[in-house]
Amino acid sequence: MAEQYFGKNVGKLGYGNMRLPKVEGKFDFAATDKMIDAFLAAGYTYFDTCHVYEESEKALGESLVKRYPRETYLINTKLSLLPVHSAGDMQKQFERSLRRLQTDYVDFYFLHSMNARYLEKAEKFGAWEFLRGLKEKGLARHIGFSFHDTPELLDETLGKHPETELILLQLNYLDWEDPNIQSRRLYETARKHNVPMTVMEPCKGGWLSSETSESGKLLKAANPEVSASSWAFRFLAGLDGIMSILSGMGAIEEVEDNIKTFSDFRPLNEEELETIKKAVDIINSSPTIPCTSCRYCSPQCPKKIMIPEYLHLYNNYLIHQNLDACQHLYYMMGLTGVRPHECIKCGACEKVCPQRIEIASYLEKVTEWQTEWQVGS
Numbered sequence: 001m002a003e004q005y006f007g008k009n010v011g012k013l014g015y016g017n018m019r020l021p022k023v024e025g026k027f028d029f030a031a032t033d034k035m036i037d038a039f040l041a042a043g044y045t046y047f048d049t050c051h052v053y054e055e056s057e058k059a060l061g062e063s064l065v066k067r068y069p070r071e072t073y074l075i076n077t078k079l080s081l082l083p084v085h086s087a088g089d090m091q092k093q094f095e096r097s098l099r100r101l102q103t104d105y106v107d108f109y110f111l112h113s114m115n116a117r118y119l120e121k122a123e124k125f126g127a128w129e130f131l132r133g134l135k136e137k138g139l140a141r142h143i144g145f146s147f148h149d150t151p152e153l154l155d156e157t158l159g160k161h162p163e164t165e166l167i168l169l170q171l172n173y174l175d176w177e178d179p180n181i182q183s184r185r186l187y188e189t190a191r192k193h194n195v196p197m198t199v200m201e202p203c204k205g206g207w208l209s210s211e212t213s214e215s216g217k218l219l220k221a222a223n224p225e226v227s228a229s230s231w232a233f234r235f236l237a238g239l240d241g242i243m244s245i246l247s248g249m250g251a252i253e254e255v256e257d258n259i260k261t262f263s264d265f266r267p268l269n270e271e272e273l274e275t276i277k278k279a280v281d282i283i284n285s286s287p288t289i290p291c292t293s294c295r296y297c298s299p300q301c302p303k304k305i306m307i308p309e310y311l312h313l314y315n316n317y318l319i320h321q322n323l324d325a326c327q328h329l330y331y332m333m334g335l336t337g338v339r340p341h342e343c344i345k346c347g348a349c350e351k352v353c354p355q356r357i358e359i360a361s362y363l364e365k366v367t368e369w370q371t372e373w374q375v376g377s
Helices: 029-041 056-065 087-101 116-125 127-136 151-160 183-192 204-209 214-222 228-237 252-263 270-285 307-320 323-336 359-372
Strands: 002-005 008-011 013-016 046-048 074-079 106-114 140-147 166-170 197-200 242-247
Touching: 008 242, 013 029, 013 197, 013 252, 029 056, 029 252, 046 197, 046 242, 056 074, 056 087, 074 087, 074 127, 087 106, 087 116, 087 127, 106 116, 106 127, 106 166, 116 127, 116 151, 127 140, 140 151, 151 183, 166 183, 204 228, 214 228, 214 270, 228 242, 228 252, 228 270, 307 323, 307 359
Parallel strands: 013 046, 013 242, 046 074, 074 106, 106 140, 140 166, 166 197, 197 242
Antiparallel strands: 002 008
């Protein structure tokens, strides 16, 4: 399933490189090579990474750039404004990305995770001018940004910056009508400005891939032959203006399942859309935390609390009610990290959370849960 964008046939499935496989904390290059080989062999070409994705640029440099002709794939990486304190910092960061990727240009270069705060910083340091300069020099073939804020701000930003050629938005069926994320309205805003899109979090960080949750069981009962993930991809893939849907694939089985979904693509029919609505109702009625493990919060925490890990652990208990497994994991995490009760409620993590989670209050809930169930400290 491919369409023409920027003069190339770009497969609708994109490779998100935030969650590449690791063994004992180090990238598993053998596994990554195998996944990339299968992805390219199926005719897909778009790879998405970022300077702050735990050095995934280096992994792409080794597993992709060193092993395949440069013209056979497309790379998008991003400029993080978080560590930028001067105009020169942007140039240093871009050059570092090129070194990590082992390439002399990128196909797409984005401003990363734009919201009101970072858009103000982008104007202050001339980030838009910097991107345009890279394009003029041929160092970035196309430019754009990823976005986490309101449809109104997106409308204003696209109006001010018509140089935007591509935008990365969080779209999925759970967030489609969510009043905080507003996926549908963000999508409609991009369409209004005729800017093509790539999609992040189509499965909400794995939330929509679970087949053991109540919503996952509903989808499996409706169609035992396909994965829960395929429902999420099919919801999006038929929409106009979407160039590529990113999947943070971490295992060859995920690559193969996604290729199957897109190779034999069928849009959701009316009956399936009704099933999706029921799945959304089930998820929204459960008391879970909408964390996608993007880890933007982790570097901001002055106490170095493993925020995504604890929120994920708590969600696992709420969904699966496996107390023994949660007790063991909670104990093991405490051997190497800081406990949630040490949160000082500074709010630094919440300022960068794309899901707008009230993290401090949820860490309190994790602490209460640990005390209630007497999980080992």
